[in-house]
Amino acid sequence: MPPIAELTELIVFVFLASAVVIGALGVVLLPNIVYAAFLLGGVFLAVAGLYLMLNASFIAAAQVLIYVGAVNVLILFAIMLVNKKEAMAASPGTGLRRILSSAVCVGLLILLLRVAFTTPWALPGPAPIGEDAVIRLGEHFFSDYLLPFELASVLLLMAMIGAIVLARRDVFSTDVGTGEAVDQALIEKARSPLLVGKNINQKPLETNP
Amino acid sequence: MNTSLLVPLEAYLTVAALLFCIGVWGLINSRNAVRVLMSIELMLNGVNINLMAFSSYLDGYEIRGQVYAIFVITVAAAEAAVGLAILLSLYRNRDTVDMEQFNLLRW
Numbered sequence: 001m002p003p004i005a006e007l008t009e010l011i012v013f014v015f016l017a018s019a020v021v022i023g024a025l026g027v028v029l030l031p032n033i034v035y036a037a038f039l040l041g042g043v044f045l046a047v048a049g050l051y052l053m054l055n056a057s058f059i060a061a062a063q064v065l066i067y068v069g070a071v072n073v074l075i076l077f078a079i080m081l082v083n084k085k086e087a088m089a090a091s092p093g094t095g096l097r098r099i100l101s102s103a104v105c106v107g108l109l110i111l112l113l114r115v116a117f118t119t120p121w122a123l124p125g126p127a128p129i130g131e132d133a134v135i136r137l138g139e140h141f142f143s144d145y146l147l148p149f150e151l152a153s154v155l156l157l158m159a160m161i162g163a164i165v166l167a168r169r170d171v172f173s174t175d176v177g178t179g180e181a182v183d184q185a186l187i188e189k190a191r192s193p194l195l196v197g198k199n200i201n202q203k204p205l206e207t208n209p
Numbered sequence: 210m211n212t213s214l215l216v217p218l219e220a221y222l223t224v225a226a227l228l229f230c231i232g233v234w235g236l237i238n239s240r241n242a243v244r245v246l247m248s249i250e251l252m253l254n255g256v257n258i259n260l261m262a263f264s265s266y267l268d269g270y271e272i273r274g275q276v277y278a279i280f281v282i283t284v285a286a287a288e289a290a291v292g293l294a295i296l297l298s299l300y301r302n303r304d305t306v307d308m309e310q311f312n313l314l315r316w
Binding site for chain 2: 006007009010013017020021024025027028033036037040043044047050051053054055056058059062063066067070071074075077078079081082084088089091097098101102104105106108109112113116117121122123124125126127128129133136137140141145148152155156158159160162163164166167
């Protein structure tokens with residue numbers, strides 16, 4: 001009979017791992033995308049619990065703050081903005097594609113599991129430093145990982161500006177021909193027939209100069 | 210504080226592999242573009258579980274896996290923001306989120 005602490009750890013691991021896997025299956029398979037988004041938040045929380053079991057309390061907190069607090073809320077906002085009930089037309093070869101992709105994914109899973117179970121890991125490694133991990137992380141970030149750390153900040157700035165530029169609706173510019181303020185999306189719909197699919201109900205844009 | 214004896218390293222690797230493969234399957238088979246982005250987040254989380262497991266079991270003193278996990282989380286947040294902005298722009302242009310109809314650059 002193992003000690004009570006390790007038994008508790010095993011029970012918690014089984015609970016969190018099953019929550020992760022079942023939640024991920026729900027995210028992929030549920031027809032309602034709002035349920036899928038909320039399940040995704042549950043998966044993120046369970047992954048944060050796994051991080052806590054792996055002696056990484058700082059990363060667990062970052063996971064809850066960034067993934068559950070930011071990314072999941074962003075996805076929910078996107079669902080609210082594009083939530084249109086549309087009957088997606090059946091595309092040919094869906095069944096064959098599902099079978100083929102399932103085979104590929106199962107093959108990938110078998111490959112990954114074989115690598116995980118046949119590689120002789122250098123166990124046991126050094127003892128984890130536990131709650132001193134935050135200090136060690138700070139030392140890494142400001143000594144040997146300083147350049148990637150600064151590059152990450154530049155990347156976040158680029159992503160922020162890029163997201164604003166891509167998602168904003170108003171383009172503060174005037175049409176050369178008419179001299180009126182133009183909306184980029186409507187102009188693209190009206191002028192380039194490439195962008196208009198034949199099975200999309202498009203209202204033609206009335207451009208009255 | 211030491212690593213567990215009852216929960217081996219391979220258990221975490223199995224969970225990570227399952228999560229990654231579910232993400233790949235959803236990435237291929239989703240029709241809704243938002244669900245494709247959610248599948249990408251699932252795959253990134255699978256990779257992060259791998260990094261954290263190795264960091265705790267094999268590299269407990271230098272915890273380089275946690276450093277990499279922070280970078281992965283950063284890139285994932287940037288990817289989610291830009292991806293959803295692109296999705297909104299696409300929805301404004303095409304009036305749909307069906308992946309099958311985003312065939313503008315396909316031969």
